[in-house]
Amino acid sequence: xxxxxxxxxxxxxxxxKGKERVEVLHELDLMIPNGDxxxxxxxSGSGKTTLLNLLGGLDKPTGGTVTVGGAxxxxxxxxxxxxxxxxxxxxxxxxxxxxxxLTAQKNVxxxxxxxxxxxxxxxxxxxxxxxxxGLSDRAKHRPRELSGGEEQRVAIARAxxxxxxxxxxxxxxxxxxxxxxxEILKLLQILNREHGKTIVMVTHDPQAAEYASRTLHVxxxxxxxxxxx
Amino acid sequence: xxxxGLIWRNVxxxxxxxxxxxxxxxxAFLLFALLNALGQAMSGGGAMTGAVRLxxxxxxxxxxxxxxxxxxxxxxxxxxxxxxxxxxxxxxxQDPKNQFPQFPVVPDxxxxxxxxxxxxxxxxxxxxxxxxxxxxxxxxAELYGLKVGDRIPIxxxxxxRKEGGRTWEFDIEGIFDTTDPKGGTALLLFxxxxxxxxxxxxxxxxGWYTLRLAEGxxxxxxxxxxxxxxxxxxxxxxxxxxxxxxxxxxxQFGNIALIVTMILGAVFFTLLLVAGNTMSQSVRERIAELAxxxxxxxxxxxxxxxxxxxxxLIMAMGGLLxxxxxxxxxxxxxxxxxxxVPGGIVVSTEIVLLAVALMIGAGVLAxxxxxxxxxxxxxVDALARG
Ligand SMILES: Nc1ncnc2c1ncn2[C@@H]1O[C@H](COP(=O)(O)OP(=O)(O)OP(=O)(O)O)[C@@H](O)[C@H]1O
Ligand SMILES: [Mg+2]
Numbered sequence: 263x264x265x266x267x268x269x270x271x272x273x274x275x276x277x278x279k280g281k282e283r284v285e286v287l288h289e290l291d292l293m294i295p296n297g298d299x300x301x302x303x304x305x306s307g308s309g310k311t312t313l314l315n316l317l318g319g320l321d322k323p324t325g326g327t328v329t330v331g332g333a334x335x336x337x338x339x340x341x342x343x344x345x346x347x348x349x350x351x352x353x354x355x356x357x358x359x360x361x362x363x364l365t366a367q368k369n370v371x372x373x374x375x376x377x378x379x380x381x382x383x384x385x386x387x388x389x390x391x392x393x394x395x396g397l398s399d400r401a402k403h404r405p406r407e408l409s410g411g412e413e414q415r416v417a418i419a420r421a422x423x424x425x426x427x428x429x430x431x432x433x434x435x436x437x438x439x440x441x442x443x444x445e446i447l448k449l450l451q452i453l454n455r456e457h458g459k460t461i462v463m464v465t466h467d468p469q470a471a472e473y474a475s476r477t478l479h480v481x482x483x484x485x486x487x488x489x490x491x
Numbered sequence: 492x493x494x495x496g497l498i499w500r501n502v503x504x505x506x507x508x509x510x511x512x513x514x515x516x517x518x519a520f521l522l523f524a525l526l527n528a529l530g531q532a533m534s535g536g537g538a539m540t541g542a543v544r545l546x547x548x549x550x551x552x553x554x555x556x557x558x559x560x561x562x563x564x565x566x567x568x569x570x571x572x573x574x575x576x577x578x579x580x581x582x583x584x585q586d587p588k589n590q591f592p593q594f595p596v597v598p599d600x601x602x603x604x605x606x607x608x609x610x611x612x613x614x615x616x617x618x619x620x621x622x623x624x625x626x627x628x629x630x631x632a633e634l635y636g637l638k639v640g641d642r643i644p645i646x647x648x649x650x651x652r653k654e655g656g657r658t659w660e661f662d663i664e665g666i667f668d669t670t671d672p673k674g675g676t677a678l679l680l681f682x683x684x685x686x687x688x689x690x691x692x693x694x695x696x697x698g699w700y701t702l703r704l705a706e707g708x709x710x711x712x713x714x715x716x717x718x719x720x721x722x723x724x725x726x727x728x729x730x731x732x733x734x735x736x737x738x739x740x741x742x743q744f745g746n747i748a749l750i751v752t753m754i755l756g757a758v759f760f761t762l763l764l765v766a767g768n769t770m771s772q773s774v775r776e777r778i779a780e781l782a783x784x785x786x787x788x789x790x791x792x793x794x795x796x797x798x799x800x801x802x803x804l805i806m807a808m809g810g811l812l813x814x815x816x817x818x819x820x821x822x823x824x825x826x827x828x829x830x831x832v833p834g835g836i837v838v839s840t841e842i843v844l845l846a847v848a849l850m851i852g853a854g855v856l857a858x859x860x861x862x863x864x865x866x867x868x869x870x871v872d873a874l875a876r877g
Contacts, residue, residue, distance in 0.1 A: 311875070315870075315871050318786075320786060320870045320871055321870075321871050340791065341790050341791070341792075344785070344788045344789065344790045344791075345788060345790075346788075347786065347787070347788040348787060348788025348789075349788070353786050353787075355874070359779060359780070359783045359874075361497075361500075361780050361783070362504075362780075363500040363501055363503070363504050364496075364497070364500055368496065368497075368500075372497070372784070372787055373787045373788065375493050375494060375497070376787070376788050376789065381493070420787075
């Protein structure tokens with residue numbers, strides 16, 4: 263592990279619901295080194311997704327700064343954030359979020375539409391990504407024709423196809439059975455170890471967290487490091 | 492357009508819904524093309540350039556008669572090659588449904604006016620030798636299975652015979668064809684001298700004059716000269732092209748342009764509702780997918796453009812099909828009604844361009860609110876909901 267890839271300094275996220283003020287994250291500090299595989303755990307509603315959204319430039323903090331790979335996300339415009347996301351970060355969701363009208367191949371090609379690659383280059387790169395997740399033979403299938411585990415692997419291929427440094431996974435195994443979950447977690451481990459991806463993974467499952475190099479717990483708006491249960 | 496595949500797939504996410512929407516777009520644009528082509532054919536170019544024939548009618552109203560004495564005066568105006576009279580006989584054959592134009596004409600003059608009509612010489616001679624003779628066009632002969640030698644009763648809605656009754660019987664002496672591939676021949680011609688002598692109004696009036704311009708004559712100059720000739724007389728005239736004449740004739744049947752506009756207005760209003768509903772449903776059911784696109788780095792403007800393009804694409808598919816069908820329908824109807832629309836019912840380039848502009852406009856209008864909704868979508872909220 264080398265220098266910091268991501269750094270959160272005094273980050274707060276406050277939601278204003280009418281008169282009610284909900285402080286989800288309170289002056290939170292976090293350093294994520296390059297090549298980290300970090301698991302984040304915590305009770306439901308503790309702000310895990312909120313934290314991930316801030317790291318991925320999907321949301322902005324109400325206080326403090328978020329810096330990823332030298333870019334200060336908290337001060338960027340929406341369009342700047344869009345552009346930044348397309349090259350620097352990949353997202354994996356609990357419910358895969360593939361586009362049902364597109365084949366696996368086309369789903370994986372989606373992020374590349376935002377690049378200057380030709381149609382042929384896009385297809386080649388998507389094929390490589392599908393190969394990495396072991397789904398080359400399903401390229402022409404629609405999400406509906408895939409199992410949950412396969413869908414999640416396509417989603418992972420889509421997340422890595424534009425070769426981002428940071429991979430953010432929000433309960434990637436939350437909807438999968440144990441065996442399939444383990445396959446997905448092993449895949450993430452490979453991406454972390456062999457492809458150099460820095461991974462932040464939110465999970466409820468202590469067994470899943472064991473695949474990470476370290477685990478942090480969010481509670482009452484704060485982060486705490488403690489031995490995994 | 493690298494987003495086309497994505498857009499195309501999304502257009503067809505609900506095949507039946509999209510097909511039905513395209514179908515309603517198709518109908519709207521079919522009507523648009525056809526009704527506009529019809530309107531153009533009926534009001535067809537008031538411009539006189541290129542006109543070979545002019546029509547002289549009463550200045551006050553087409554339904555007023557003109558005196559027969561105008562004929563010689565018109566004939567003497569420079570630039571007039573042939574002039575002859577016609578009248579609207581308003582008859583039908585056997586059943587009021589069987590309407591087609593019948594005109595009392597002067598045989599030689601009429602065929603000189605319309606050289607595109609051709610008939611064997613001996614039939615012409617036979618007609619000239621039979622006062623109650625008539626000639627019919629090939630289209631009419633085929634329509635009712637008529638042949639030379641038949642006796643055909645025509646019931647006039649306007650003219651009564653001195654001998655009593657409105658049924659006029661004619662001997663068919665000839666059948667003529669046209670050399671104009673776009674022109675129809677569903678009409679009956681009979682002799683003006685017989686008409687003038689046998690009807691209760693008497694002699695000395697005509698419905699209108701048609702004249703053929705001499706080679707190189709300026710239609711505007713000739714028209715002005717004719718109208719000037721009869722200015723301040725009890726029977727002032729208005730001289731225009733055949734197309735303009737057809738238009739004023741059509742106006743007898745109501746303000747077609749207004750009706751067309753009203754129909755199209757209603758059709759397009761409905762269309763916007765249908766297409767707008769399709770687009771907003773389509774956006775509503777894929778909020779999460781749109782949020783995913785944004786997550787991947789698609790800019791707000793790109794998402795807006797994608798949804799708008801879908802909407803315009805649906806309009807364009809239905810619209811282009813509709814215009815194409817309207818064009819075909821125009822050809823068919825035009826040749827069936829060739830007498831009323833001598834130029835045929837043609838979906839002109841102008842109409843096509845107007846239709847394309849309308850497709851884009853209607854597409855944007857139907858898609859703009861769903862597209863804005865997609866554009867303004869907050870990723871965090873949308874994903875939390877999904
Ligand atoms: N847009 C919003 N407006 C108001 N409150 C919000 C909004 N988004 C999240 N919250 C609140 O912030 C808190 C943290 O939400 P978050 O989604 O980060 O929790 P989480 O740890 O990911 O929970 P889970 O394990 O259930 O996914 C919750 O109490 C939630 O109600
Ligand atoms: Mg969450």
